[in-house]
Amino acid sequence: MDRNIRSVDDVLKLMDSLFAPGADRWTGGAGAWWDGFYADRSKPVPFFVAKPDESLVSYLDRGLIAPGRALDLGCGPGRNALHLASRGFEVDAVDLSPGAIAWAGERAREAGADIRFHCGDAFAEDAPAGPYDLVHDSGCFHHLPPHRRVSYLAFVDRVLAPGGHLSLSCFASGAMGSELPDADFYREAGLQGGLAYTPESLRWIFSELTEVELRRMRDEPADSPCFGEEFLWTALFRKAR
Numbered sequence: 506m507d508r509n510i511r512s513v514d515d516v517l518k519l520m521d522s523l524f525a526p527g528a529d530r531w532t533g534g535a536g537a538w539w540d541g542f543y544a545d546r547s548k549p550v551p552f553f554v555a556k557p558d559e560s561l562v563s564y565l566d567r568g569l570i571a572p573g574r575a576l577d578l579g580c581g582p583g584r585n586a587l588h589l590a591s592r593g594f595e596v597d598a599v600d601l602s603p604g605a606i607a608w609a610g611e612r613a614r615e616a617g618a619d620i621r622f623h624c625g626d627a628f629a630e631d632a633p634a635g636p637y638d639l640v641h642d643s644g645c646f647h648h649l650p651p652h653r654r655v656s657y658l659a660f661v662d663r664v665l666a667p668g669g670h671l672s673l674s675c676f677a678s679g680a681m682g683s684e685l686p687d688a689d690f691y692r693e694a695g696l697q698g699g700l701a702y703t704p705e706s707l708r709w710i711f712s713e714l715t716e717v718e719l720r721r722m723r724d725e726p727a728d729s730p731c732f733g734e735e736f737l738w739t740a741l742f743r744k745a746r
Contacts, residue, residue, distance in 0.1 A: 513655070516652075517652055517653065517655065517656060520650070520652040520691075521650070521652075521653075523691050523694065524650065524690075524691075524694050524695060524696075525694045525695060527695075528694060528695035528696055530648045530696065531601075531648055531649050531650065531653055532626065533601065533625060533626040533629060535601050536601045536602050536603060536624070539600070539601050539602035539604070539605060540602050540603060540604040540605075542602070543581070543582070543602055543604040543605045543608060544604060546582075546608065551732065551734055552581060552582075552584070552643070552644065552732060553582060554584065554732055555582070555584050555587070555612060556584055556725075556729070556730060556731050556732040557584055557585050557587070557588035557589075557731060557732065558585055558641075558643050558674060558722070558731065558732050558733070558739070559722065559723050559725050559729070559731035559732060559733040560672070560674060560722055560723075560733075560739035560741075561585055561588065561589075561641060561643075561672055562588070562731050564670075564672060564718075564741055565592055569670075569717060569718070569741060570638075570639055570670050570672070570741070571638075572592060572593035572594050573594060573595070573637075573638030573639065573666075573669075574594070574595045574597075574635070574636070574637045574638050574639075574666075575589045575594040575595070575596050575597070575637060575638065575639040575640070575641060576596075576597045576598070576599065576633060576635065576637045576639070576640045576641070576664065577589065577596060577597070577598040577599070577641050577643075578599060578627055578640055578641065578642040578645050579599070579600055579601075579627070579642060579643070579644060579645030579648075580598035580599060580600045580605070580606075580609055580622070581600060581602075581605050581608075581609070581643075581644070582605055582608040582609050582612060583598060583605075583608070583609025583610070583612050583613060583620070583622075584612075584732065585641055585643055586598040586609065586613070586618075586620050586622075587609075587612055587613060587616055587618055587620070589639070589641070590613075590616075590618040590619065590620050591616070591618065594639070596618075596619075596620045596621070597620075597621045597622075597623065597633040597637075598620055598621070598622050598623070599622075599623040599624075599625065599627045599632060599633060600622075600623075600624060601624070601625065601626060602624070603624050606622050606623075606624040609622060610622055621633070627645075627660065628653075628656045628657075628660055633664075634663075634664060635663070635664030635665065635666065636664060636665065636666035636669070637664055637665055637666060637669060638666055638668075638669045638670070639669060639670050639671075639672060640661060640664065640665055640669070640670075640671050640672070641672040642671070642672065642673050642674070642675075643674045644674060644675070644737075646673055646675045647675040647676045647682055647699040647700050647701070647702065648696065648699050648700075649700075650690060650691075650696060651687040651690060651700075654710060658710070658711075658713070661714075661744075662713070662744075665744045666744070667744060667745065667746045668743065668744060668745075668746040669743070669744050670717070670741055670742065670743050670744070671711070671714060671740075671741070671742045671743075671744070672739075672740075672741050673707075673711075673738075673739070673740045673741075673742070674722060674737045674738065674739050674740075675700075675702055675707070675737060675738055675740075676699050676700065676701045676702060676736065676737065676738075677701065677702070677721060677735075677736055677737055677738045678701040678702060678703045679701070680701075680735065680736035680737075681699075681701065681736035681737070682697075682698065682699045682700055682701030682702075683696065683697035683698065683699065683700055683701060684701045685697065702738060704719055704738065707719065707738065707740055711740070711742050714742035714743060714744055714745075715742060715743045715744075715745065716740070716741075716742055717741040717742060717743055718739075718740065718741045719738065719739070719740040719741075720738070720739060720740075721735055721737070721738060721739070722734055722735060722736075722737040722738070722739045723735070
């Protein structure tokens with residue numbers, strides 16, 4: 506007989522276990538699945554390109570964020586981490602996938618960029634701890650099950666410096682991702698590829714932060730130096746000083 510629920514973390518881990526093993530894309534054990542995803546680098550996956558998010562470039566060009574310490578959360582092959590380093594940031598980058606980290610490291614060495622890569626769960630105790638002036642998340646948040654928003658918000662509050670910014674890109678409702686109600690994901694035991702969000706839901710979830718900008722990502726042509734897909738929201742939020 507198990508009686509092993511004594512903390513919020515225990516509850517979150519129990520809820521993790523409600524999902525089928527193949528649906529796990531967010532815990533520390535999911536690295537193997539993501540390794541398989543990144544194994545074929547020639548796949549026509551939009552974010553495999555070595556280009557930064559157009560939103561991130563725009564924030565920097567308009568002076569909405571300034572160089573400091575940055576964390577690229579769910580960095581994948583490192584395209585945004587590389588851009589941040591090139592713009593004068595001191596960059597940490599974390600991802601669950603050893604394959605993604607290896608690819609990102611190769612790109613960093615080719616570019617001569619000094620980036621500290623960490624392979625593992627960003628929410629774990631041994632993950633980079635900040636404080637950061639910028640946390641950039643391009644596609645991590647929408648792969649979390651509803652209960653892990655609690656972990657995400659606690660993480661952002663813990664690692665983001667006063668006055669720091671969260672830069673977020675996630676699936677836009679009506680364009681990409683599942684629009685099931687939160688409770689239905691537990692009945693389905695899967696995330697159906699990722700969760701869609703409305704602007705209203707993002708504003709409510711991140712209501713402890715100040716909204717600087719929330720819009721659809723601009724679609725960027727193939728010859729653009731930036732990555733951009735219209736099926737994503739881009740949002741910039743600021744933590745109070």
